[in-house]
Amino acid sequence: MEDKFDRGSALTIFPSDRHEDLMALVLSFVIAALVYFLV
Amino acid sequence: MVYTKRTVWPLIIGIIMVGYAYLVQSGQLAPAIKLLGTGRYAGEMLTLGYAFGGVAIAAGLWHLIAAPREGHADYYFSTIAGVMFIMLVAFVVKWGLDPLMANWGRDAQPTLGFNFASVMNLNYVVMGILAGIIVVNVFKVPAWAENGVRLSRLGLKTGVILLGALYSFAELAQLGKLSVLLIGVFVLGSVWLVLIIGSQRNLPNSMTGVLSAGVGVCGVSAAVAAAPVVQAKSLEIAYTIGTILLFGVLCMFLFPIVGKSLGMGYIQFGAWAGTGILNSAQVAGAALAFQPGGIETLKVAEIFNITRVLFLPIIVVWLAIWYVRREQAAQRQVQKVDAMQVVISKFPIFVLGFILMFLLSSTGIFAPARHYQGAYFDNSDKMLKRVDKRSGKEINNYLKDSDLATLTKELERVKREDQRSALQRLIDGKKVVSEADDDTLRGVVNAKILSKEGNAILTRAHRAVRHTAQKIAMFRDLIAWFFTFGLVGLGMQITMSSIRQAGGQPLVIGSIVGVIKAIGSLIVVMLLVAETI
Numbered sequence: 001m002e003d004k005f006d007r008g009s010a011l012t013i014f015p016s017d018r019h020e021d022l023m024a025l026v027l028s029f030v031i032a033a034l035v036y037f038l039v
Numbered sequence: 040m041v042y043t044k045r046t047v048w049p050l051i052i053g054i055i056m057v058g059y060a061y062l063v064q065s066g067q068l069a070p071a072i073k074l075l076g077t078g079r080y081a082g083e084m085l086t087l088g089y090a091f092g093g094v095a096i097a098a099g100l101w102h103l104i105a106a107p108r109e110g111h112a113d114y115y116f117s118t119i120a121g122v123m124f125i126m127l128v129a130f131v132v133k134w135g136l137d138p139l140m141a142n143w144g145r146d147a148q149p150t151l152g153f154n155f156a157s158v159m160n161l162n163y164v165v166m167g168i169l170a171g172i173i174v175v176n177v178f179k180v181p182a183w184a185e186n187g188v189r190l191s192r193l194g195l196k197t198g199v200i201l202l203g204a205l206y207s208f209a210e211l212a213q214l215g216k217l218s219v220l221l222i223g224v225f226v227l228g229s230v231w232l233v234l235i236i237g238s239q240r241n242l243p244n245s246m247t248g249v250l251s252a253g254v255g256v257c258g259v260s261a262a263v264a265a266a267p268v269v270q271a272k273s274l275e276i277a278y279t280i281g282t283i284l285l286f287g288v289l290c291m292f293l294f295p296i297v298g299k300s301l302g303m304g305y306i307q308f309g310a311w312a313g314t315g316i317l318n319s320a321q322v323a324g325a326a327l328a329f330q331p332g333g334i335e336t337l338k339v340a341e342i343f344n345i346t347r348v349l350f351l352p353i354i355v356v357w358l359a360i361w362y363v364r365r366e367q368a369a370q371r372q373v374q375k376v377d378a379m380q381v382v383i384s385k386f387p388i389f390v391l392g393f394i395l396m397f398l399l400s401s402t403g404i405f406a407p408a409r410h411y412q413g414a415y416f417d418n419s420d421k422m423l424k425r426v427d428k429r430s431g432k433e434i435n436n437y438l439k440d441s442d443l444a445t446l447t448k449e450l451e452r453v454k455r456e457d458q459r460s461a462l463q464r465l466i467d468g469k470k471v472v473s474e475a476d477d478d479t480l481r482g483v484v485n486a487k488i489l490s491k492e493g494n495a496i497l498t499r500a501h502r503a504v505r506h507t508a509q510k511i512a513m514f515r516d517l518i519a520w521f522f523t524f525g526l527v528g529l530g531m532q533i534t535m536s537s538i539r540q541a542g543g544q545p546l547v548i549g550s551i552v553g554v555i556k557a558i559g560s561l562i563v564v565m566l567l568v569a570e571t572i
Contacts, residue, residue, distance in 0.1 A: 004185060005040075005186070005189070006040045007040075007114060008189060009189075010189070010532070011189060011192055011272075011273065011532070012189050012190075012192055012193070013114070013115075013118060013186065013189045013190060014193075017267045017387065018388065020192065020193055020196065021196060021267075021387055021388035021389045021392075022388060023193060024193055024196035024197045024200055024389045024392065025200060025388055025389060025391075025392040027193070027197050028197050028200035028201050028392055028396065029392075031197075031201065031517060032201070032204065032396065032399070032514075035405070035510050035513050035514060035517075036404060036405065036510065039509050039510045039513045
């Protein structure tokens, strides 16, 4: 599967695990803020 | 390299999603929804159906009309089609297969004597992985969806971070020193044992690492949290989850039998089940099988069970250092491993996110700070007697005189002293007067001591003082969706050849350590936990 992608890896579109973690962190806290203000 | 493939499929997926939402809205799917018992999902069927359907249609048009060139726009926009492909499968899992299995499990219960769907844990976790595996092995992931499937791990990580919102310090404050000590010894001991046996049996370091976290801590979140630090493959995470669930099925049947034959008390059994069984749902199942007439065992088991979560960050740090050392040894590198350096470079930030979310939740911004997974006790007057915001009608949840008369008449049926006193206090106060009484009275309901009418009154009294925080309920739904999305995508990365390659070793090692943990914790509980109810 690795050859199919010239960026990221077979498991992720991000350049590294850290990038993916940070993205998950940002996404989670955006969701938390939405839940806090809207629900 | 251009990632956007010319295809009509995202458009078709979008039309299916929007069409489904429309059929739900127009009531044409009402019989099917009633049959599956998915009426509570009707709201999300509309919202998610229209929202994702709309996005999928837009992505479908992009795939048909646009002439993408290599670059960021092509790279990132092309993931949308894959995400929608996974979401379509996730819809089938969450609104179709999951409730269908639950129904079949209930229907077969009188014949089999047990609910196979709940025993085998055939919920969206298992169904999601299986659906993904079936899709990739029977139909193959289409080329236009491949880029998006690589976002599934992001979904799992987001789910783990949001999981922190379900817990609070208040719950941890209930933990006794004994539970922390007992769990600590067995969590760390199990991890250590898997690492030793895995190394001896030449299991890949990544497989050993993720299996140790799964067997030591518990379930999906631990496997997901540990996977990046040991560079585990999708198959290895799925294997770990499978091992935990299969072993848990065995435990659910055996633990109550052993507990009863040894004459264990509720606290003893709760401590043992919470320590020895690996999966949270199965811990609850065994506790209820041991004590169907009360929830004392369940409460103890749950407290022991959640204590494991505390050890997750410690295990992740340990595995990060262990993995780097093992890999260096394999490459015959002799330089000393700087533990701090490894932790800084390897510790997954999303585990830190889980801790941050937990701290945030403990401040009480999502629910009263004393909540546990969103549920909290409040029997104050303003909660029992209030005006409903939607209807404007006054709600009075104090017990009525007719209810009190029924309960007074049936008081004699209750033989256990603590249960009878709790019932008397309920009659006197016209409401459940304390959290402890609420737990005791739930035991009376579970034991079916009172008439149907009496039980209905107790259940009403319980609901009047137990509240679910809306925000936490929303978090719970979102977590379920992120996990379903992530697990379907994870399954889509597992091919039959990779399963054959891995063999059955993880199941063997996981089971060996599971048995040692179960027997060890049984001995320790019998020696240290003396009190019984």
